[in-house]
Amino acid sequence: MSSLLLDNIGELVTNVADSGADGPLGIRRRAAVLVEDGEVAWVGPATDAPAADRRVDADGAAVLPGFVDSHAHLVFAGDRAAEFAARMAGQPYTGGGIRTTVRATRAASDEELRTTVRRLRAEALRQGTTTIEIKSGYGLTVADEARSLRIAAEVTGETTFLGAHVVPAEYADRPDDYVSLVCGPMLTAAVPHARWIDVFCERGAFGADHARAILACGQALGLGVRLHANQLGPGPGVQLGVELGAASVDHCTHLTDVDVDALASTAVDTPSGPETTTVATLLPGAEFSTRSPYPDARRLLDAGVTVALATDCNPGSSYTSSMPFCIALAVREMRMTPAEAVWAATAGGARALRRDDIGVLRPGARADLIVLDAPSHLHLAYRPGVPLIRRVLHNGVPQ
Numbered sequence: 001m002s003s004l005l006l007d008n009i010g011e012l013v014t015n016v017a018d019s020g021a022d023g024p025l026g027i028r029r030r031a032a033v034l035v036e037d038g039e040v041a042w043v044g045p046a047t048d049a050p051a052a053d054r055r056v057d058a059d060g061a062a063v064l065p066g067f068v069d070s071h072a073h074l075v076f077a078g079d080r081a082a083e084f085a086a087r088m089a090g091q092p093y094t095g096g097g098i099r100t101t102v103r104a105t106r107a108a109s110d111e112e113l114r115t116t117v118r119r120l121r122a123e124a125l126r127q128g129t130t131t132i133e134i135k136s137g138y139g140l141t142v143a144d145e146a147r148s149l150r151i152a153a154e155v156t157g158e159t160t161f162l163g164a165h166v167v168p169a170e171y172a173d174r175p176d177d178y179v180s181l182v183c184g185p186m187l188t189a190a191v192p193h194a195r196w197i198d199v200f201c202e203r204g205a206f207g208a209d210h211a212r213a214i215l216a217c218g219q220a221l222g223l224g225v226r227l228h229a230n231q232l233g234p235g236p237g238v239q240l241g242v243e244l245g246a247a248s249v250d251h252c253t254h255l256t257d258v259d260v261d262a263l264a265s266t267a268v269d270t271p272s273g274p275e276t277t278t279v280a281t282l283l284p285g286a287e288f289s290t291r292s293p294y295p296d297a298r299r300l301l302d303a304g305v306t307v308a309l310a311t312d313c314n315p316g317s318s319y320t321s322s323m324p325f326c327i328a329l330a331v332r333e334m335r336m337t338p339a340e341a342v343w344a345a346t347a348g349g350a351r352a353l354r355r356d357d358i359g360v361l362r363p364g365a366r367a368d369l370i371v372l373d374a375p376s377h378l379h380l381a382y383r384p385g386v387p388l389i390r391r392v393l394h395n396g397v398p399q
């Protein structure tokens with residue numbers, strides 16, 4: 001068993017509130033982290049650091065848990081740059097472009113899809129994302145959804161079946177038949193490769209009854225529930241997610257007071273304070289790329305709702321894999337403090353995936369760490385667009 005000491009850390013974000021650590025980010029100064037066998041083995045003052053086989057000097061920089069991107073769509077072919085340009089020239093976003101990507105994805109070989117997934121996974125890792133959730137949803141046939149998930153599962157354990165992304169063109173006049181396909185053979189083919197099930201619950205995609213039926217089928221086969229909800233307008237998604245005990249409702253751009261209360265009602269006491277069992281995952285890259293109003297994170301946080309940040313990386317409405325970019329948007333546009341945004345991009349993402357071994361730096365956690373080219377986590381929002389991720393350790397291995 002070889003060990004590695006990450007030493008001379010100026011500011012260590014642990015996300016663990018205990019003695020010797022400051023504030024909700026559990027910040028320690030002049031710290032060190034010992035890594036053994038892919039896990040954090042020890043965290044403490046640099047002056048007390050144990051011996052290790054190998055030492056990496058952080059040069060007084062800030063060190064954080066790796067980012068947890070709990071919402072991404074990486075299995076697709078083609079891009080929609082022209083649609084983006086048209087939108088920036090004034091055309092509204094409707095979600096209709098998803099079918100363009102479905103056509104390209106069905107026509108692509110496994111190898112083309114695999115190359116894209118691996119390229120984007122590597123791109124995210126370079127920017128500090130050590131855990132990423134990947135959805136299917138651009139195949140929308142039994143075979144294409146199954147292969148999308150199989151390819152996603154090659155790079156992450158956090159795979160999500162999104163056969164109910166949109167009703168594909170060939171089922172446009174018989175959506176009930178498509179829902180039966182999703183709940184039947186498509187789900188059966190997806191389950192061996194998926195941990196989660198998701199539905200795009202939105203006008204023009206799936207309404208509450210269809211979404212409830214599909215999610216219940218997935219739940220019955222052991223999949224966890226997450227949901228695209230309330231992105232383009234008010235709707236039933238958030239309350240449906242709460243009703244079904246979803247780990248996360250994602251987007252949350254258009255919320256009523258009843259939606260916020262429903263989320264707040266899922267609060268439970270935890271060792272780190274009250275948290276909601278259904279997380280609100282905000283995806284500001286989508287509002288940026290569709291030039292839409294941002295969700296109001298402050299309103300959710302003030303109501304006691306646990307908030308996560310994720311990229312929604314996809315070729316149509318948010319083609320960014322950058323968690324630092326999302327942190328900067330959240331601080332500038334969504335009334336989050338830098339500390340809240342950093343927590344949401346690390347521990348918050350872990351909560352949205354119901355994981356306690358990531359997004360946190362304590363003994364026993366996975367040794368996923370990022371070293372910034374900066375003395376403080378504040379710089380992630382303070383220096384937007386600047387490549388501040390100097391070094392990434394994934395499962396304890398320097399990348």
Ligand SMILES: [Zn+2]
Pocket residue numbers: 071073228312
């Ligand atoms: Zn999405």
